[in-house]
Amino acid sequence: MISRPDLLTTFNGLLQPERFRDYGPNGLQVEGRMEIGKIVSGVTASRALIEAAIAAHADAIFVHHGLFWRGQDGCVTGWMKQRLALLLAHDINLFAYHLPLDAHPELGNNAQLGLQLGLVVQAQFGEQNLGCLGQPANGIAFASAQALADRVSFVLNRPVVLVDQAQVAIKKVAWCSGGGQSYFEAAMAAGADAFITGEISEPQAHLARECGVAFIACGHHASERYGAPALAAHVAAQCGLTHEFIDIDNPA
Known part of the structure; x- marks a missing residue:
């Protein structure tokens, strides 16, 4: 197990989000339970991935495409409400790193x-x-x-x-x-x-x-199917956590 703040520090130490001009927030996007034992990684924080992570008993989700992007109207309605409701109801942390995950020289x-x-x-x-x-x-x-x-x-x-x-x-x-x-x-x-x-x-x-x-x-x-599982698996091994990659098919 690892605490949420310590896991965030580990992700930030590897990906150095402060170096990037990005289109949305990198790091912890949705706060869940304090103690984390299992991470599910995926490409996008879609409802399908969140539901799969719940079924897999994940404490945290690590993705490339998070929920929040520059230019959104900020309203928690429709698909945004549905995704947030699932995360909050099941107390799951959501970590998202966009450009920092693209650029990591080994795991990106x-x-x-x-x-x-x-x-x-x-x-x-x-x-x-x-x-x-x-x-x-x-x-x-x-x-x-x-x-x-x-x-x-x-x-x-x-x-x-x-x-x-x-x-x-x-x-x-x-x-x-x-x-x-x-x-x-x-x-x-x-x-x-x-x-x-x-x-x-x-x-x-x-x-x-x-x-x-x-x-x-x-x-x-x-x-972009390879960066999130590579980095999440690396961190899971380093911190003694369980990791599972769940690929939600997308034709785009």
């Missing part, structure tokens, strides 16, 4: 996505250094962007969107999990032959075709 979403795909990080780039630049761990270039896209699709077990005009071998790969499509130009400036992220917006298809850098969109949720 980007580092873990690269690990899953067999990519070695050589540098970080872009605003707040959220993007990663690297190459295949075996040092052998992908024969084509299609070969890289096939690898991503196989590992994440879902179809991907590939825009590839140049059709050349891929030596340097850049990636930024989630909604990182705005990092595409920074990835090109960093020398990437291909860029992987969760989503694609209309302008990126044109940029990929005109600039000869392949763009692969593999799903926001799919690209």
Whole structure:
């Protein structure tokens, strides 16, 4: 068991949220019971995840996407009331870390996505250094962007969107999990032959075709499934807690 304040201190020590300009509060978003023995991790604090955590007898939930975001109207109605009511009724703590979890160099979403795909990080780039630049761990270039896209699709077990005009071998790969499509130009400036992220917006298809850098969109949720369980498992092992990752399927 660990106390809520001590667990918060441990999470903050690893993720250093004070270093980031973010879109919502990082840390303890909903206060629950004081003593914590089991953590459930997930991508998003959806009602389905909260209900699954209740069934799993969790004392705390650790997620990437919390409940509160800049620009919300602040009213506790509808879906917000339903999620908060479940957390409060069952006295469950909710910890959420957004950009700090993306950026952690070993346990974060980007580092873990690269690990899953067999990519070695050589540098970080872009605003707040959220993007990663690297190459295949075996040092052998992908024969084509299609070969890289096939690898991503196989590992994440879902179809991907590939825009590839140049059709050349891929030596340097850049990636930024989630909604990182705005990092595409920074990835090109960093020398990437291909860029992987969760989503694609209309302008990126044109940029990929005109600039000869392949763009692969593999799903926001799919690209961010690895950071939360990696970090929560690390902390659970460090603090002698039980940990369970619950993946709520999301096609986005």
